[in-house]
């Protein structure tokens with residue numbers, strides 16, 4: 520993903536609309552690209568800041584962005600774990616089918 524694409528995904532990321540591979544690519548880019556991380560910080564502060572001003576709450580937005588990124592990374596690792604389990608299950612099913620075929624052929 521290049522910076523232009525990453526920038527386009529900042530608003531959907533802030534609205535929690537990114538998922539799966541899109542989210543993973545976005546986080547990978549932002550974590551390794553200071554410019555896009557800066558841009559994300561600014562957009563996050565502007566978007567969330569305006570909402571908070573309307574609510575009149577106290578806030579620590581910089582910390583919240585860090586938490587949001589950590590959340591996304593947690594989400595990605597969960598996604599990877601599920602994917603691995605799925606691959607294992609598929610391998611197990613394939614092995615069972617192969618075994619069954621051998622059993623049937625021998626009979």
Ligand SMILES: [Zn+2]
Nearest residue numbers: 522525552555
């Ligand atoms: Zn970038």
